[in-house]
Amino acid sequence: MSAKNRAQNAVEEEELTGGGTTRVVRVGDTVRRPVRPWSPAIRVLLQRLRAAGVTGVPAWRGVDEQGRDAFDYLPGEVGNYPVPRQVRTDTALVTAARLLRSLHDASVPLAYRTDLPWQEPPMKPAEVVCHGDFAPYNCVFRDSVAVGVIDFDAARPGPRRWDLAYALYRFAPLTSPDNKDGFGDPAEQARRARLFLDSYGCTSEERHDALEAVVPRLRALIAFMRDAAANGDPNFARHIEEGHAELYQNDIAYIESQLPRWSASVV
Incomplete structure (x- = not known):
């Protein structure tokens, strides 16, 4: 490849930061991501959401000349x-909670469906298609509104x-004081958790279930990371080496210590 072509590619492709395990680039008004075995399921999901009127998800534009999925870039x-x-x-x-509700309902x-190749097997009860990683780093905001x-x-x-459990962990956020990604004292975390769940439209029982699911959700995340690392995934091996699993364990201990207090105000 000539120096001129390399320079053109550098201008055309802008690597997007924040993606922990997948290299994602922006090309004009599109985003390009590697095709994975579960990509056909994601395409069907996005098409379904957009057909149902959910505008806050990227449209799939097909596969590019390098064999990557192309999606709309969301500014x-x-x-x-x-x-x-x-x-x-x-x-x-509030707007993130409402966005999650619209995704779920649609x-x-x-x-x-039992014919779609999701990355992980469906869970029971299969009420909706879970996003699986609904957090600020996977949401796009404009003027403080999750769009x-x-x-x-x-x-x-x-x-x-x-x-909902993972969203509470990331948005409230239900993190220990030692976690530099967190903020707020226990009372503020409880207030934000209740506001998120109310904005989603949860009943009292659903608020209880979501709060009780936070610890199992984090334990499942740790298990997933360790399994992926053991199977040779260098990204998750790096995450564990950097102390991510230990951080989640510390947050689990903190959450368990606060659950009785939070339940009184959140549920």
Whole structure:
């Protein structure tokens, strides 16, 4: 490749930061991601969501000449760490919860499909298609409003509480004081958790179920990371080496210590 062509490619492709395990680049008004075995399921999911009127998800544009999936680029600020100020606002919290609700409700017809190759097996009860990684770093914000969600690699059918639990962990956020990605004291974390769940439209029982699912959700994340690392995934091996699993363990201990207090105000 000539120096001129290399320079043109450098201009045309802009690597997007924040993606922990997948190299993602922007090309004009599109985003390009590697095709994975579960990509056909993600394409069907995005097409279903958009057909149902959910505008905050990228449209799939096909496969490019390098064999990568091409999606719409959603303009705005992604809530990568350290969490930007606009993403810490109540407006961001409320609109993210409503966005998650719209995704879930629109995905219901796909929750019962058994022919789609999700990355992980469906969970029971399969109420909706869970995003699987609904967090500020996978949401797009404009003027503190959550206007989009990206990175559906971890999507699979499952119960609403599975997504809600992880969203609480990331948005409230239900993290220990030692976690530099977190903020707020226990009372503020409880207030934000309740606001998120109320904005989603949870009943008292659903709030209880979501809060009780936070620890199992984090334990499942640790197990997934360790299994992936053991199977040769260098990204998750690096995450474990950097102390991510230990960080989640510390947060689990903190959450368990606060659950009785949080339950009183959240549920």
